[in-house]
Amino acid sequence: MQQAEIRDFLIRFFSSSECTLLPVDNQTQLKVKLTKQMDKLLMNRPFYWHYIEQIGAVPETATLTFRFDDQIDEGEFIHFGSPRLHQIFNTAEEMGRYIRLYQVLPSQAAPALEPWLGLNMKVSYQCDLKKDRLISIGLQLVNGVLIEGFQSMLGKLELIQKLPDYCYTLSPLITVKSGIQRIERFIASELETEPYEWADQASERWKKDEDLLDAFYEQEEEKPDRYNQEKKALEEQYKPRITIRLVNAGLFYLQSSTFMPQFIKDR
Structure with a gap:
């Protein structure tokens, strides 16, 4: 972030x-x-x-x-x-975790506001080390356009909690549930393309410590409970995993034509 x-x-x-x-x-x-x-x-x-x-x-x-x-x-x-x-x-x-906001439009803009679903998710990369980052995604619920860096884009707009005078909202064609699923699939596909050197390095450190543990107990034919406990502790410490947690979400009624073009991506 x-x-x-x-x-x-x-x-x-x-x-x-x-x-x-x-x-x-x-x-x-x-x-x-x-x-x-x-x-x-x-x-x-x-x-x-x-x-x-x-x-x-x-x-x-x-x-x-x-x-x-x-x-x-x-x-x-x-x-x-x-x-x-x-x-x-x-x-x-x-x-x-949920808010609803409306964009205040320039006086010359058309009065229609489109529904957008916005999710801020915290992605945690965990092994014996930990790294967090925030992913902010917006999905238009009419045509399915997806925006990365949605929170940053929202910071450039004037938003209020009540529908502005002389404006109206368009009805969504995509349900919130379906929108959440689309965003989840997008995040999963993005994570699959990321480099995994951090996970490989953690697995190597895990293997070295496990080899030391095995060497320490190699003279014992029947391994004691402590051996199994230490082995499990190594797995909990080193096993690479990625967790995703929702920070907050919102429904935003916006006008796409007012956004900076570089934010918009078709998905």
Whole structure:
């Protein structure tokens, strides 16, 4: 997940949570004034909120400043893998995985909005090492056009929670269930084409440690339970596997003609 994608995700997350985005000097920072709800979820200060609510005082919610460049000093450096970002991922899950948003169109645009299904998925490559990345996919539910980097594209649009005046939505020809299946097949096909050196290297390390284990117990005709336990532990440690987890999803009513052309791919 690139830093620009993380910034787009955070803007969308905090905006949809009704937090206030504050002015910053450049695109390498993001400053946000939290709502009461978001302060409770992210800031871990239950005693403050208990005291404020007991005395009926007006709360002062926290302001967070994020930086996306580790070369600057102001703000908390956030990147894929940082504890704060994963806390926000978990919070997004707790608040609900599904949203519905509508694009605000330019005045000269036609009023029709097309339904898009958007999924953000976390792909984890696991062995004795671990690597995560976020895949963001959008699928138009009328003609089946698929977009990679959907979250990044959404960050370039103005979206609201109510259907804009004088606009109407087109009915989907593809069901949400079928759309999810199409996206899953696309992700599976993409993963099949990726290089698997990391898995081969993990299997080699697994084989070396297993050979050492066998050598240690080679004088024993009947292997003790501990041998089987250690063998199983090696498998759990080294066996290469890929897991995919839904981060969040949404139904977006958009107008394709307003997108940047390089995002669109026929599938």
